[in-house]
Structure formats: C-alpha cells, structure tokens
Amino acid sequence: MKQQQTPTSEARAAGLTLRGIVKHFGPTRVLDGVDLDIRPGEFLTLVGPSGCGKSTLLRIIAGLEAQSAGSVTIGGRSVDALPPSERDVAMVFQSYALYPHMSVAANIASPLELRRLSLFERLPLLRWLSPRRPRVMREIMTEVRAMAGQLQLEGLLDRRPAQLSGGQRQRVALGRAMVRRPAAFLMDEPLSNLDAKLRVHMRTELAELHARLGATFVYVTHDQIEAMTMSDRVALMDKGRILQLGTPSELYDTPADVTVARFIGSPPINLLEVEASAGGVIRMAGLALRAPGPGRYTIGIRPEALHLGRAAPGLLAARLRRAENLGAEWLLHAETEEGAPLAIRMTAAEHAAADALIGQVLHLSASRAGVHLFGPDGRRVAVEAAVEAPA
Amino acid sequence: MTAPRQRAEARAGAAFALPAFALILALLLAPLAALLALSVTDYRLGAMAVRLVGLDNYAALFADEVFQRSLRNTFLYVAFVLPGAVFGGLGVALLVHARRRSRAFYEVAYFLPVTATLVAMATVWQFMLHPSLGPVSALLRALGFGDVDLLNDPSLALGTLALIGLWQVIGFNMVLFLAGLSAIPRDLYEAAALDGARSGPDRFLRVTWPMLGPTTMFVTITSTITAFKVFDTVVVLTRGGPLGSTETLLYVLYLEGFQYFRTGYAAAMTVVLLAFLVLLSILQARVIDRKVHYA
Incomplete structure (x- = not known):
C-alpha cells in the first residue's frame, strides 16, 4: 500500500x-x-x-x-x-x-x-x-x-x-x-x-x-x-x-485517587492519616469535614492550602525544620507532632508577615479547596458538608 | 612552573614510559629489524660466515617461479575465502541471532572448528575427502560426478583447501557479527518499522548492514590476514601439491627457511609477506573507515 x-x-x-x-x-x-x-x-x-x-x-x-x-x-x-x-x-x-x-x-x-x-x-x-x-x-x-x-x-x-x-x-x-x-x-x-x-x-x-x-x-x-x-x-x-x-x-483540583494526588503537584501534596469520629466527622487544621462514616482516612492538603495562624484549638501544629526561598515564594518544611512531614507554600509577602523561625511551632489552618479525603482503598471520598470548626 | 621542575617532570615521565618502550623495542621492533637485516644477507642457518648481498634476495624472489606461483596461489586462496568468510559469517550470525532457545547450541556448534586445531581436524578432512573411503567422495560419486579426488586434482586442491579454511573461519566471524548485531539499538528497527520498512531486506539495508559497518571492516581485515597466512592445511593435507597447485606464500617460506635453511632468502620473503599484509590492511581501513564510523 x-x-x-x-x-x-x-x-x-x-x-x-x-x-x-x-x-x-x-x-x-x-x-x-x-x-x-x-x-x-x-x-x-x-x-x-x-x-x-x-x-x-x-x-x-x-x-x-x-x-x-x-x-x-x-x-x-x-x-x-x-x-x-x-x-x-x-x-x-x-x-x-x-x-x-x-x-x-x-x-x-x-x-x-x-x-x-x-x-x-x-x-x-x-x-x-x-x-x-x-x-x-x-x-x-x-x-x-x-x-x-x-x-x-x-x-x-x-x-x-x-x-x-x-x-x-x-x-x-x-x-x-x-x-x-x-x-x-x-x-x-x-x-x-x-x-x-x-x-x-x-x-x-x-x-x-x-x-x-x-x-x-x-x-x-x-x-x-x-x-x-x-x-x-x-x-x-x-x-x-x-x-x-x-x-x-x-x-x-479533584484527584480521584490518593496516587493521583501524590503524583500531581510539586512539592507533593501533604498526606496525613486521620480518624473519623463515630459521626464521621474529621477535624483537621481548623476544618471539620463530614466523611461517609467512621474509620481511618487519608487526608491530603496541598502545600499552598496551608496558612500560618495564631495558636488556637483545632489548628494543626507543626515544628518548622527548614525554609526555602524560591524568590517569589517560600517553601517551609515542617514536621507534625506525630512526625509526619509537611510542606507549606506561601508568597514572599506572606512569609515576611509571618516571621516564622526555624525550630518554632507553627499553627496551621487549611483552606477547604486544597483539601482532599481518601478512603482506605485510596479512592477519593466525597465530603458531604463542611461545618466550620468551633473557634 | 619553573624550568628545573619541568625537566624533573619530563625525566619522571620518561622513566615511567621506559619499561613499556623497552618491551616494545625488544619484542616488536628488534625482531623486525633483525628480519630486515637478515633479508639483505646470504645467511644460512648454522653457517659460520655471513655476506651482505644487498637486494639480491629480493631480486631472486621476483625471478623465482615457485615464489610467483605461491603468490598467485595465495591471492587466489584469499579471493576465494574472503567473500565467503565475511558473508558466510554474517549470514550465519543473522540466522543464529534470530534464535532464542537454540542460540547457545548454534553458537557453540559453529565455534567448534575455531577451537579445534586445524592440524588435528585435518586428519578428519583427509579421511572425509579420501578418494575411495571418504564420505564426501562417495557423495560426489553418488551425485554422478564420477571419481573425484579433491586433494589430488591440481584444479581442485586449492579450492578444497579454501573450503576447509572457510569452514574454520566462519564460526569466528559469526561470533564477531553476533556481537555487532547485539549492539544495534532496538529503537532503530522500531523507527524503521514506523518509517515504512516492512520486509527483512528493508530492515537489513536501512539498519543492520550500515550499523554493522565497523564489525564488517574488522572481520574483513582479520579474515584477509588469516587467509594470507594459510599454512597448516597445506602442510598436513597437500604439501603444496599436486604440481605445486597449493603452494602458498607461507608454505614456501617455511620450506626455504626450515627445510632448505636459506634463512636470508626466507627473511626477504617474510618482508614481502608483511608488506602485503600491512598494505592491504591500510588500504581496507582507509577505504572502509570513512564509510563505517558515524560518531
């Protein structure tokens, strides 16, 4: 032919x-x-x-x-x-x-x-x-x-x-x-x-x-x-x-699987093991999420969805280990009390305002859009309604 | 850097190079010089007196009918063996390369003649080609060729030796070609397949043959040298006969040097043989080299 x-x-x-x-x-x-x-x-x-x-x-x-x-x-x-x-x-x-x-x-x-x-x-x-x-x-x-x-x-x-x-x-x-x-x-x-x-x-x-x-x-x-x-x-x-x-x-924005969430994005998404209460409620970094039921879940938080705040109940505490200056933005590497690594990304202006020092404990809140929940099988779990955490 | 220090470094460098240079001198260059020196004398092994004869040996060589015949025979032999050795080796390598499980068997089988010494195998060939007992002769008779005595017919003996030479060298060349084939990136065949190469000849012409260029050059040069130095089959099977039809360069050289003890004359012959080999190798390398190396 x-x-x-x-x-x-x-x-x-x-x-x-x-x-x-x-x-x-x-x-x-x-x-x-x-x-x-x-x-x-x-x-x-x-x-x-x-x-x-x-x-x-x-x-x-x-x-x-x-x-x-x-x-x-x-x-x-x-x-x-x-x-x-x-x-x-x-x-x-x-x-x-x-x-x-x-x-x-x-x-x-x-x-x-x-x-x-x-x-x-x-x-x-x-x-x-x-x-x-x-x-x-x-x-x-x-x-x-x-x-x-x-x-x-x-x-x-x-x-x-x-x-x-x-x-x-x-x-x-x-x-x-x-x-x-x-x-x-x-x-x-x-x-x-x-x-x-x-x-x-x-x-x-x-x-x-x-x-x-x-x-x-x-x-x-x-x-x-x-x-x-x-x-x-x-x-x-x-x-x-x-x-x-x-x-x-x-x-x-909507990874269907924890593997997808982990693979896409640089620095990679922060993954933390969480336990939902009997009512299926998960409290994390200032958010309250309603999972379909009780049990263990993996929560994924994009580095740019984490924000520094003042010490308050319900916030995620993590000790700052290292800070990288990328010019327009900063990348902070911290560690939770359980020893899980966390990456936090912020603009240079935010970093300047926060004055985060190495070794200091940071109090982190998360914005809802950058937070994803995955079931034990790794698949994305729909979060039915987010209720604001009590202040 | 200061001048004395430079001199010291140069001395140290020379000292490091000295052992290697001394070895090259003693093992490679000195024998060659001795050969050249001998070739202009009338030295005979064991003789007490030696006389310089200038280029007389060379002059005699080119007037010597036996030498000229051996030269002709050798070139004929090379001309017969070389294409078979290169294309036969390539053909066998292509076939064996495509095998998966049986590849190891074929590699060993084809390589056996290389490991077997030709002198030992020549006795087998002598039997195989025996005019009345040998299976080859029986086969030729059965095919209607009549009584053929491959080693004693002046028109066939050299060709028969060439076939035996081919039998021995093909396995060696196959191994070289197999190495060359394994080194061809699979990507190239795949690119060719997408480009539109569908048939075996297409793939061979577009990828295999050009990519085997360096291997082919090496095989051609080594096979030429091997063929030029044909000797053992001549000694064992024909002793140059019948009627001098299988007298080759190395065999005549051996006769002059070790049977007639005309060392000076044999040295001149060796120089000529070496000159041919060097010339051929340079020529082949020059002609082919430009076409086979792409990097």
Whole structure:
C-alpha cells in the first residue's frame, strides 16, 4: 500500500480508541484492561511512575508491541492487524532513534523514501536503473527542505546526527515524524534526554507545534510538570490501569485517587492519616469535614492550602525544620507532632508577615479547596458538608 | 612552573614510559629489524660466515617461479575465502541471532572448528575427502560426478583447501557479527518499522548492514590476514601439491627457511609477506573507515 500524501498543510487528525487493552509479559500483567478515547487533534499525555505501563501502551498503539487482548482503533479504522507502517502514526523516541549513518536530510527523507520508492528503487547500485527515482527523490528533497525550514534545520541538512546537539537531534526526530503528515504523533519521553533548560524551552515548542499542526498527540512522560503544562487531557496510569483521565486542572483540583494526588503537584501534596469520629466527622487544621462514616482516612492538603495562624484549638501544629526561598515564594518544611512531614507554600509577602523561625511551632489552618479525603482503598471520598470548626 | 621542575617532570615521565618502550623495542621492533637485516644477507642457518648481498634476495624472489606461483596461489586462496568468510559469517550470525532457545547450541556448534586445531581436524578432512573411503567422495560419486579426488586434482586442491579454511573461519566471524548485531539499538528497527520498512531486506539495508559497518571492516581485515597466512592445511593435507597447485606464500617460506635453511632468502620473503599484509590492511581501513564510523 502506498500512501501518497499531498504536501499541503491541512490538518490531519485522527481520534484513537483503545478498548480493554491487556498486556502480559510472561506472568507479569503490564496492562490491565485499559479503555481510552483520544479525541482528534487532542494533546493527550500518559503520565505515571516508571513501570506503570504507559510506554507499553504507546508501543501497542504504534504496533511495535502486540496486545494480549483488546483492540486499537485509529481514525475509525481497526489497526490490530496492521504493521506499524500502515497505522498512519509517527513516533518520536526517547533516544530519537536517528539513523547514525545518514545525514539529517536522509533521516528526514527516510519515511518518504520507504513509502514512495519500491525496494528495487532503493537497492544499492540497482536503484540507479529506475527511471522514476530521480523525479521522486527531487520531490522528496523539496519536502525535506521545507520541513527543515519549519524546524530551523536548514544549515544542518548534510550533517550526521553525531555532529548535532541534543536539541537539534530532537528537531530532526520531529522532522522525520512530521514529514509524512501522520494522523497522530506518538511521543515516548522525547524530552528526557535534554538538559533542564532546553527541556523547558522544548515544552513550549512542542505545545506550539501541536497548535500549529492540529494533529493528535499522544505523549508519554513520567514528569508531571510536562503533563500539566502541555496537555489538553492527562491520563494518569499506575500498575497497568488508568487511575484518572481529565484536564490538568481536574487532576490537580479533584484527584480521584490518593496516587493521583501524590503524583500531581510539586512539592507533593501533604498526606496525613486521620480518624473519623463515630459521626464521621474529621477535624483537621481548623476544618471539620463530614466523611461517609467512621474509620481511618487519608487526608491530603496541598502545600499552598496551608496558612500560618495564631495558636488556637483545632489548628494543626507543626515544628518548622527548614525554609526555602524560591524568590517569589517560600517553601517551609515542617514536621507534625506525630512526625509526619509537611510542606507549606506561601508568597514572599506572606512569609515576611509571618516571621516564622526555624525550630518554632507553627499553627496551621487549611483552606477547604486544597483539601482532599481518601478512603482506605485510596479512592477519593466525597465530603458531604463542611461545618466550620468551633473557634 | 619553573624550568628545573619541568625537566624533573619530563625525566619522571620518561622513566615511567621506559619499561613499556623497552618491551616494545625488544619484542616488536628488534625482531623486525633483525628480519630486515637478515633479508639483505646470504645467511644460512648454522653457517659460520655471513655476506651482505644487498637486494639480491629480493631480486631472486621476483625471478623465482615457485615464489610467483605461491603468490598467485595465495591471492587466489584469499579471493576465494574472503567473500565467503565475511558473508558466510554474517549470514550465519543473522540466522543464529534470530534464535532464542537454540542460540547457545548454534553458537557453540559453529565455534567448534575455531577451537579445534586445524592440524588435528585435518586428519578428519583427509579421511572425509579420501578418494575411495571418504564420505564426501562417495557423495560426489553418488551425485554422478564420477571419481573425484579433491586433494589430488591440481584444479581442485586449492579450492578444497579454501573450503576447509572457510569452514574454520566462519564460526569466528559469526561470533564477531553476533556481537555487532547485539549492539544495534532496538529503537532503530522500531523507527524503521514506523518509517515504512516492512520486509527483512528493508530492515537489513536501512539498519543492520550500515550499523554493522565497523564489525564488517574488522572481520574483513582479520579474515584477509588469516587467509594470507594459510599454512597448516597445506602442510598436513597437500604439501603444496599436486604440481605445486597449493603452494602458498607461507608454505614456501617455511620450506626455504626450515627445510632448505636459506634463512636470508626466507627473511626477504617474510618482508614481502608483511608488506602485503600491512598494505592491504591500510588500504581496507582507509577505504572502509570513512564509510563505517558515524560518531
């Protein structure tokens, strides 16, 4: 099958549907029934700790790995029986996977060559016998040069990958993916080999690229900041399942699971073990929350939801251990009486007003919006009504 | 830094380098110098007097029919063995690399001829190729080739030795190619699969073959040198015969040096052999090197 794609810049975006994807490696169950609908043109990030199955899921979409059960549909077409090259997706690898023996131009041209020329027309020596090869190669090189222009690689077309910087290699890998105008881009931790400064820069570039191309991006990362800053929606995975799928704000503001709460946000959410009274009431940091019933719960408080106050009954007492000046804001590290660590985030102005000294006991109140309650199974528990604590 | 201190450091540095340099001198350079010196004399092993003869030995060499024939035979042998050694080794490595559970077995099996000394294995070959008793000859008869005496037919003997040489070297090259294959990042095959490489030849041409460049260069050079130095099969199986059809460079050199004791003449021959080997290696490295190293 030849895919003759016209070099127009109209958006080609396909939706992806995953149904019941299961993957075993021997006795290990890496993916445990994943359902996911990715909208056309969406920037969807699969994020999670290493070993959660996110890369395997991406590789199953690409066709590099066969699922043990379940089905993948790309642009309304079932691709389960199709090889990677016919799934109309391009992939950017963590290592970039550029051909080291080829120039930048040849690397970018590679997908077009493989699609538009027959094996015979690519064979060493014999290829020169093909009458249509020169014309096809001219067309391909025109497209490659246009692509290089878009990615600021014009001056580097004759270089080998080894002669490029990390950021340049990254752009060549993008060029190779973009040149054949796939319906979806699959990216496997593409920024993790770059230094911190370049990574921040490339985040912006990738987000802009997505906006410009209008194509569907499926992006795998273990970095929650990348997930939060670039994505339309984020699927947070753990132990082979999607724990929560939602916009970055939804994941941050209403984490469905304690793992989600812990994973999203930096510094991470403060988690404290609490006991609800017989009536299901939990008193914590100046708040009274009504849980569905008595028993043990985990309460999560975002660092920015904690505020310093004067000593008062019902407030959370914690001894200040360390204070970090981040310029615009301060990060305080404290320890509760039970020995649980607490992070408190505040503006520089708040910090100046509070004059918190190391070793001093802080009295902390929490604002309701940054407080989440999780049951013994780790799932979010709806807090029915919050009653103000008696002063 | 002051001048005396610099001198002291230089002296210390030289002192550290001295042992290694002395060893290189004694073990590598001195024998080579002795060889060059011998090659311009008429020295015979055990002789009391030695006379400088200048380049007479070299002049004699190039007039010597036996030497010229051995040179021709050696080049023929190399030309026959080299492609088989490189592409045979690569082919076997590709097949073995794809095995999972049986890979260890094949690796050992193919490597056995490398570990077995050729002199010992030559007796097996002698039996196998025996005109009346050997299974190979029986097979050829059964296939309708009539009575073929592979080792005693002047038109076949060199080719037969080349096949035995190939039999021995393929396993070694396979191991080198296997190492090369294992070092190719899997990512590249995956990138090629997404780019549109669907068939084996596509993957081979786009990824495997170019990525094996450095290995191929190494295998080509070592195989050339091994083939150039063919000796043991000649001594054990044919003694240069029949009609000198298997006289190779090293065998003739051995005859001159250790049978006829014309040490000076043999030294000149050795110099020529060395010159060929060095020249070939440089040539191959020069030509291929530019195309195989990407970093």
